[in-house]
Amino acid sequence: MPIVTLDDAKAQLNITASDTSEDVELQGYIDAATAAVETQLGQAVDQRTVVDQFTFPTGVTSFLLRTTPVLSMLSLATLDGSQSWTPTAPTMYVDSASGLVTVLSGPPVKGTVVATYQAGYTAVPANVRLAALIIVQHLWETQRGTMGVQLGGDTDTYVAGRGFAIPRRAIELLGPQLPGVA
Structure with missing residues (x-):
């Protein structure tokens, strides 16, 4: 919008x-x-699809997306496609206001990953x-x-x-x- x-x-x-x-x-x-x-x-x-790429040398269970507010997480997968995470509960929680992604179950996020999500109001x-x-x-x-x-006054x-x-x-x-x- x-x-x-x-x-x-x-x-x-x-x-x-x-x-x-x-x-x-x-x-x-x-x-x-x-x-x-x-x-x-x-x-x-303005609502839009955002694609962020992150590199995590060690496994993490939470990370911040770069653009907020987050409306919905569309996908999270390694760049090479070898691993993907279900972007919805009960596997993952995304805090809309902060953009904090928390993996609730499954393997931690590791390597170069691509997060695709909707952001905006x-x-x-x-x-x-x-x-x-x-x-x-x-x-x-x-x-x-x-x-x-306009000089002085109401400027x-x-x-x-x-x-x-x-x-x-x-x-x-x-x-x-x-x-x-x-």
């Missing part, structure tokens, strides 16, 4: 749905806003959707020079360590960045 659709973005920018003259460019802004939102949150929002929260629309609108208007020059305050692409109001809607694993 995308954070925002092309029609959502057109409505935000007051572009009629029948006007397709700038759809390709606008889709680029949507894709960029999606990446910015996911980076800010430290999570996948089942439903995009209103604040995340609105933040993405604000970013799309900001990128669209600044590229076209329609925002004008967004510069936040050290932040760039220009994400307006402060979008950052505030997204909340503090979630802690991650270093």
